[in-house]
Amino acid sequence: MVRYTYAFTEGGRDMADLLGGKGANLAEMTRMGLPVPPGFTVTTEACRAFLATGSEPPGLAREISDHLTGLERAAGRRLGQRDDPLLLSVRSGARFSMPGMMETILDIGLNDDSVLGLAETSGNERFAWDSYRRLVQMFGSTVMGVDSGLFEDLMARLKEARGARDDLGLGAADLAGLVEAYKELIRLEKGEHFPQSPAEQLRRAVLAVFESWNGERARLYRRREHIPDDLGTAVNVQTMVFGNLGPDSGSGVAFTRDPATGSAGLYGDYLPNAQGEDVVAGVRNTVPLTGLERLDPASYAQLREYLGTLETHYRDLCDIEFTIERGRLWMLQTRVGKRTAEAAFTIAAGLADEGLISPDEALARVSGDGLARLMFPRFDTSAVGEALAHGIPASPGAAVGAVVFDSAEAVRRAAAGEKVVLVRQETTPDDLPGMVAAQAVLTSRGGKTSHAAVVARGMGKVCVCGAEEITVDPQGRRLTVGEVTLEEGTVVSVDGSDGAVYPGAAPLVDSAVMRYFETGAVPAGLVEAVAGAMRRADGVRRLGVRANADTPEDAARARRFGAEGIGLCRTEHMFLGDRRRLVEAMILARTDAERERALDALLPLQRQDFTAILEAMDGLPVTIRLLDPPLHEFLPDRTELAVRLAAAEARGTPPGAHDAELLDAVNRMHEENPMLGLRGVRLGLVAPGLVAMQVRAIAEAVVERGQAGGDPRAEIMVPLIDTVEELRLVREEVRQVLADVSKESGVSVDCPVGTMIELPRAALTAGRIAEEAQFFSFGTNDLTQTTWGFSRDDVEAAFFSAYLDKGIFTVSPFETIDRAGVGRLVEIAVAEGRAARPDLKIGVCGEHGGDPESVHFFHAAGLDYVSCSPFRVPVARLEAGRAAL
Numbered sequence: 001m002v003r004y005t006y007a008f009t010e011g012g013r014d015m016a017d018l019l020g021g022k023g024a025n026l027a028e029m030t031r032m033g034l035p036v037p038p039g040f041t042v043t044t045e046a047c048r049a050f051l052a053t054g055s056e057p058p059g060l061a062r063e064i065s066d067h068l069t070g071l072e073r074a075a076g077r078r079l080g081q082r083d084d085p086l087l088l089s090v091r092s093g094a095r096f097s098m099p100g101m102m103e104t105i106l107d108i109g110l111n112d113d114s115v116l117g118l119a120e121t122s123g124n125e126r127f128a129w130d131s132y133r134r135l136v137q138m139f140g141s142t143v144m145g146v147d148s149g150l151f152e153d154l155m156a157r158l159k160e161a162r163g164a165r166d167d168l169g170l171g172a173a174d175l176a177g178l179v180e181a182y183k184e185l186i187r188l189e190k191g192e193h194f195p196q197s198p199a200e201q202l203r204r205a206v207l208a209v210f211e212s213w214n215g216e217r218a219r220l221y222r223r224r225e226h227i228p229d230d231l232g233t234a235v236n237v238q239t240m241v242f243g244n245l246g247p248d249s250g251s252g253v254a255f256t257r258d259p260a261t262g263s264a265g266l267y268g269d270y271l272p273n274a275q276g277e278d279v280v281a282g283v284r285n286t287v288p289l290t291g292l293e294r295l296d297p298a299s300y301a302q303l304r305e306y307l308g309t310l311e312t313h314y315r316d317l318c319d320i321e322f323t324i325e326r327g328r329l330w331m332l333q334t335r336v337g338k339r340t341a342e343a344a345f346t347i348a349a350g351l352a353d354e355g356l357i358s359p360d361e362a363l364a365r366v367s368g369d370g371l372a373r374l375m376f377p378r379f380d381t382s383a384v385g386e387a388l389a390h391g392i393p394a395s396p397g398a399a400v401g402a403v404v405f406d407s408a409e410a411v412r413r414a415a416a417g418e419k420v421v422l423v424r425q426e427t428t429p430d431d432l433p434g435m436v437a438a439q440a441v442l443t444s445r446g447g448k449t450s451h452a453a454v455v456a457r458g459m460g461k462v463c464v465c466g467a468e469e470i471t472v473d474p475q476g477r478r479l480t481v482g483e484v485t486l487e488e489g490t491v492v493s494v495d496g497s498d499g500a501v502y503p504g505a506a507p508l509v510d511s512a513v514m515r516y517f518e519t520g521a522v523p524a525g526l527v528e529a530v531a532g533a534m535r536r537a538d539g540v541r542r543l544g545v546r547a548n549a550d551t552p553e554d555a556a557r558a559r560r561f562g563a564e565g566i567g568l569c570r571t572e573h574m575f576l577g578d579r580r581r582l583v584e585a586m587i588l589a590r591t592d593a594e595r596e597r598a599l600d601a602l603l604p605l606q607r608q609d610f611t612a613i614l615e616a617m618d619g620l621p622v623t624i625r626l627l628d629p630p631l632h633e634f635l636p637d638r639t640e641l642a643v644r645l646a647a648a649e650a651r652g653t654p655p656g657a658h659d660a661e662l663l664d665a666v667n668r669m670h671e672e673n674p675m676l677g678l679r680g681v682r683l684g685l686v687a688p689g690l691v692a693m694q695v696r697a698i699a700e701a702v703v704e705r706g707q708a709g710g711d712p713r714a715e716i717m718v719p720l721i722d723t724v725e726e727l728r729l730v731r732e733e734v735r736q737v738l739a740d741v742s743k744e745s746g747v748s749v750d751c752p753v754g755t756m757i758e759l760p761r762a763a764l765t766a767g768r769i770a771e772e773a774q775f776f777s778f779g780t781n782d783l784t785q786t787t788w789g790f791s792r793d794d795v796e797a798a799f800f801s802a803y804l805d806k807g808i809f810t811v812s813p814f815e816t817i818d819r820a821g822v823g824r825l826v827e828i829a830v831a832e833g834r835a836a837r838p839d840l841k842i843g844v845c846g847e848h849g850g851d852p853e854s855v856h857f858f859h860a861a862g863l864d865y866v867s868c869s870p871f872r873v874p875v876a877r878l879e880a881g882r883a884a885l
């Protein structure tokens with residue numbers, strides 16, 4: 001018989017798949033003896049069963065009622081009883097934290113009767129009515145589907161009528177009146193009454209949390225964070241404790257270290273006389289934890305102790321939610337906390353220094369994506385003027401964009417290609433689409449633990465929050481700071497690292513981490529943490545890391561970044577600019593002599609290129625790929641040319657001989673599907689002299705470098721092979737040219753010849769191909785294109801967002817390797833290639849070579865190296881190290 005519920009005393013942190021993160025950690029804290037209000041968790045399995053069938057799983061109601069009896073017995077009170085009622089909270093908690101994306105309902109069990117009992121036993125009438133109005137509001141919006149804005153309007157109107165600045169300015173009678181108004185609102189909107197039965201409240205609340213898994217903002221968040229859609233959420237039902245019982249009560253959030261910078265020391269926000277949701281929602285401004293130390297030193301000392309216990313137990317940064325009820329501290333949640341990239345590196349290094357984790361664990365705790373973020377530029381603070389405002393630096397980075405005041409506008413402008421900064425008083429989960437679309441999020445209220453801060457940090461998005469000098473006027477679509485008013489669309493610069501907001505577009509400079517990679521500058525602080533992680537990664541990784549580079553400058557940079565050679569030099573990039581004319585001449589040649597002349601003109605230029613690149617990579621392998629794209633890419637566009645000729649004709653000027661000849665060539669070479677046409681090795685086999693010219697340029701460059709005392713290590717790579725026959729023919733030609741150059745120069749030139757594996761047929765016949773290839777390099781861009789039948793130039797814009805929406809995949813296969821399909825071809829080719837030639841060297845040079853997740857796949861698949869763009873080289877080194885752990 002399936003079991004759908006677990007008491008907190010039964011679970012533990014290793015049960016997160018079933019109990020969700022929150023449930024598993026509540027159980028863990030209960031086990032550790034920390035003060036956790038008792039409760040139980042409804043499993044993710046129950047949620048999946050509910051979502052699959054649309055109805056409550058059989059037996060669940062009975063299990064819930066059994067647990068409830070247990071809770072009631074332990075508390076000596078019944079749910080919703082008339083005097084001294086037991087009240088419950090119902091909260092979502094998925095396997096992976098999705099802050100604010102799903103529903104929470106507090107104060108379950110209150111009704112028109114029990115509210116009076118609560119008032120009596122607590123001796124605090126205001127508190128009882130405040131709790132009831134919260135329940136009606138949360139239940140009404142979350143479970144019954146009434147627009148939450150309508151409740152807020154009623155509240156705002158009441159505050160205005162009473163001249164109250166915030167909710168604390170409303171008395172018991174005001175709140176009792178508000179409850180009536182809320183109930184009436186529900187009746188009018190939904191045609192049914194707010195349920196008075198506590199059991200019905202509980203049952204419907206649990207199901208509403210299940211349903212919120214498929215809510216729009218939860219789905220969007222999952223897509224963004226690559227969280228699978230089929231996990232479902234657990235639901236935690238817990239005895240309520242109250243932070244809104246008066247000035248000796250309150251709620252807060254705390255971190256064992258600073259989640260933005262990683263510096264040691266407690267960090268958090270506290271809000272006296274409030275329930276937990278108020279802290280994150282930013283309804284009033286919070287005080288820092290030092291404020292709690294002053295207000296309630298005993299609770300503060302206890303909190304410190306528990307945080308220390310948790311950090312040592314979890315051996316990582318923990319964040320917690322806590323409530324103080326009349327001087328008694330309760331722990332409501334803990335988890336290993338989200339953090340910025342900077343904090344991730346700093347904390348990992350700090351914990352390793354303290355001996356709490358090993359150097360390998362420290363490496364496992366940082367990521368290539370985080371490193372990439374730290375390599376982004378920062379604002380040049382010496383060149384920016386006076387800041388417009390300062391807020392709390394909640395998520396670091398530098399962003400420039402036009403201010404917009406609601407989520408929809410952010411989405412609209414971003415879709416039109418504009419960079420925007422979303423400015424809100426505070427954000428709510430409904431702002432998520434706008435936050436995704438914006439470069440940065442700026443709020444005038446809320447602390448480092450506000451919704452805006454937590455969500456932005458999770459996304460790696462720049463965020464400054466609680467910039468109190470700013471008055472946001474969403475209706476008027478403007479903001480004001482003192483005398484200054486900025487209308488929607490005005491550009492600002494937001495510095496998430498120090499909280500400053502500047503008018504206009506501030507100039508950018510390299511980040512310290514980038515400077516370290518560029519110059520090897522002496523590491524300190526964050527850079528030291530990064531350097532330590534890089535050393536460890538280099539020490540343990542098995543995969544080599546090369547770069548895709550076509551110029552000496554890129555090659556030199558890649559080498560500074562730690563590349564161990566070039567895995568792909570795309571020679572077509574050397575045929576652009578002025579040289580295009582020479583390629584054109586080669587294509588238009590009518591006689592062998594004309595063609596040879598054109599090739600002869602290209603030869604010295606190519607030789608120069610190769611010499612310079614071999615020099616920059618002296619002593620390291622440089623894989624040079626023979627020309628790959630269709631030749632007509634070097635000719636003018638067909639339509640443009642036709643229009644030009646037609647216009648000339650209309651003017652009565654006959655077309656020049658050259659133009660007519662060009663059009664003829666363009667027409668002759670036109671292909672409907674050029675990516676599947678005359679390109680790659682096919683071109684080398686039908687365009688006479690092209691392969692020979694390129695190979696000669698390479699060989700002569702090798703001779704030249706050798707004679708200059710260098711150590712050139714060129715490798716020749718043939719693109720787009722389908723069959724071993726193609727490679728055999730090209731290889732014969734290569735051998736001939738190498739022999740010729742060796743003879744002419746008196747220097748023996750021997751370059752390994754290998755091939756790209758970028759077509760399914762090549763992967764499937766890799767054993768045969770390896771007979772002729774000294775190395776393989778997977779061109780996973782083309783391999784993805786041809787395996788899926790997706791045009792790499794078109795499909796992402798055309799329909800990928802629909803595919804992502806429908807959950808067909810969670811990430812583009814052009815970004816992260818598709819293990820099941822393309823990955824399978826890679827595995828087959830590796831196995832069969834190595835079986836045929838045990839010393840076959842194998843790498844990858846598609847874009848996936850610099851993608852963290854794909855690097856882990858290539859490690860597991862047994863490749864020798866990955867090759868990626870120079871800026872991704874440090875990322876690939878780090879991930880290759882992590883893959884080897």
Ligand code: PEP
Binds near residue numbers: 568628778780783847
């Ligand atoms: C590839 O196809 O993966 C590759 C590296 O070649 P290109 O991107 O130049 O087609």
Ligand code: MG
Binds near residue numbers: 758779781782
């Ligand atoms: Mg390719």
